[in-house]
Amino acid sequence: MAEIKSTMDLVMERAARIGRASSEELRLEEARKKGIQLAVEYLDGNLENPLTAIKNQENILQGGVLRGLIETLLRNIFLPRDDIQQERTRKAVKGITMLEGGSAEIASICRELTNVLGGYMQHREQLRGQLEEQIMLQYESLMAQQPGMQREGIRIDPTQQPRFKEEWNRLEAELNSQYNKALDQFKQQIGQRLGLG
Structure with a gap:
């Protein structure tokens, strides 16, 4: 809004x-x-x-x-959620470097920006994988505590569990907040150096 x-x-x-x-x-x-x-x-x-x-x-x-x-x-430089968005963001950074006219300072900021974006994607995937594993272990533990319950053949997708979705939304919001602050600083530096004020 x-x-x-x-x-x-x-x-x-x-x-x-x-x-x-x-x-x-x-x-x-x-x-x-x-x-x-x-x-x-x-x-x-x-x-x-x-x-x-x-x-x-x-x-x-x-x-x-x-x-x-x-x-x-x-x-168009933002925190990507998938490969398509990541490619668009990468292309936007590349476009900035084309326009900067050989400025080593802008090139350096763009490299740092690219590193932050790459770090974000890795950090996001790592957090998601850890959460999936944690939720899976919790459900397996609960199932093991149920007497007489057949566990064979039951496959649980942790990403479909409400607990996963709640926790992932919270973790992703925290992660995005941290990385967006860094991203905004880099974008502001680029804008100032390229005359946007």
């Missing part, structure tokens, strides 16, 4: 700005939208190198296009 409200606030602010915007500000806003569009094309695999697309724009609009590209790429 907070994200929706945040988006609505942005739309309202933008509408207020457009009402009093000059023609140049409107052109720059259109250039920013073009940058967003180029970022989406890049992330979807329809654009090889976003930097080349920026160079094809009018000089006066390149800054706006770059801003839209960077903003969109940064928004």
Whole structure:
């Protein structure tokens, strides 16, 4: 809900700005939208190198296009839950490194960011595996305590148990909170160094 409200606030602010915007500000806003569009094309695999697309724009609009590209790429750096999301995040980081113009500082931040994302995926898988094993052992122990119960042929999927789901939601929320803080710091550093303020 907070994200929706945040988006609505942005739309309202933008509408207020457009009402009093000059023609140049409107052109720059259109250039920013073009940058967003180029970022989406890049992330979807329809654009090889976003930097080349920026160079094809009018000089006066390149800054706006770059801003839209960077903003969109940064928004697409998030904690992935699966391989598809991980690939999109990896591609967004790669896009930032293409746009950074050879800055060793940005390249270093992007490497650290990539390491954090990789560490998150490993940590997430490890926690999930440990929880599955723990829940399985608990159910096996409970079954062993039941007199006369046939345990042969009974296969329990720990991930389908309510206790697993509750505990996993709690663990994942804690993990996401920790890693999102680090991720947000890196994204903020990148944004500042690339002129987003």
